Amino acid sequence: MAKGFVPNIKQLPKFMKEDPGILQGHRACAGCGCAIILRQIMMARRKPIVIANATGCMEVVTTIFPYTAWRTPWIHVAFENAAAVAAGIDAGRNKLQRAGRFSGDKDISVDYDVVALAGDGGTYDIGLQALSGALERWHNFMYVLYDNEAYMNTGIQRSGGTPFGAWTTTTPVGKKIKGKPLTKKPIVDIVVAHRIPYAATVSPAYWVDALKKFRKGFETEGPAFIHAYGVCPRGWRTDTKDTIKLSKLAVETCFFPLYEVINSEWYLTGPSLTIAKNPDRKKPVEEYLKLQGRFRHMMLPENKWMVEKFQELVDENWEIILKRAKNV
Amino acid sequence: MSKRGWREIPIAGIPFLKSTEYHTGDWKVFRPVIDGEKCIKCGNCWVFCPDSAIEWDGDSVPEPNYDYCKGCGICAEECPVNAIEMVR
16 A cells, blocks of 8 residues: 655656656657656656666667666666666665765765666566575665566567467467467566565556555665556557557556555555456456557457457456455 | 776776757657647646656646657647647
8 A cells, every 4th residue: 555655746847857867868669658667767766766777678768879868877787687786786885885985975975776677578587587586685676677568679579478369579370379378477476475575566557656656665675576567559559649548458457457565465556446346347358458459369250269368367367366455 | 917806897888978969859740739728737748758758847838849759649648638639
């Protein structure tokens, strides 16, 4: 239950104007959902932040040599070690603070928050062992996973985060297979199994909820994990203007429920809590699927079973979360 | 070969120009035009713009910066009072 920090809309624009964190002119595709997540991280800051960014869309689009869109200290690391480098930054900060270095210096601050930023490829598949290691060592950092459900910047290859039935270039739609035959990896379950103090899911469409969760992640003493849902109009074959609509629909159909896990206790938040209390507000998953070109083959009459299977998987996942949630 | 500390390791590539020098505004086909009379100053367009292209101080009517706007149309779609129109 995200409490405490309440963003003041009258003060946020001034705060973002003075210290934007991320500049205009980065080269994300038009309508990029992940770029909205970056802005929301910047809006939720309480201190200066240092970012370790794994290879992925947000690394590629923000720092095309010699330009950079970042106004915060930022380091590009390889696909697999965003969490390991963030752990090192955290250890370095602790050492500097203990040694009292730069304590009299007005221009240099050694009091900052550490953020590891990685896409779904860098978290689900390649960076999982570094993430697991950093969580086990209990480093004080926030890991933000922006999930656009495939390797988008290299050309839409499937990842562990790709949902059932989605078309990608490596899971094409043909006679043998129709999109990805397997399901999405339950990454939050894996992360929560480390018994970390804070984990949450975030949809940029519900931005007050998102800002509260990012702020909670910053305030957590110890590792925090945020799973953010980033719509990718290019890879999902959607209209650029539908980005926020899809972020909303994913939550309303319970495909991507919003919840937070505090010390292994599950709490539903925002719109997902409303749906849990009034089950008739839950929308059929078809509404979410039919907007996207990557699920176009599912809309054909002979592939109706895929929509039903998708709905089954979503319901199954939702039931599991309802059973776990403490506040329903 | 002498021992090298971390201070002697060559520095990796450092981007040294601000991305604001690169104008992404010429990507767009449609540009958003905000109707100041209809606008209720809710800030939805400002929050949801992926390119930080809507400039807003919190009090006045938000203004799109056409140098960086990529014309995705999220602002027009999410405006609760339909004050934003996409014009070619």
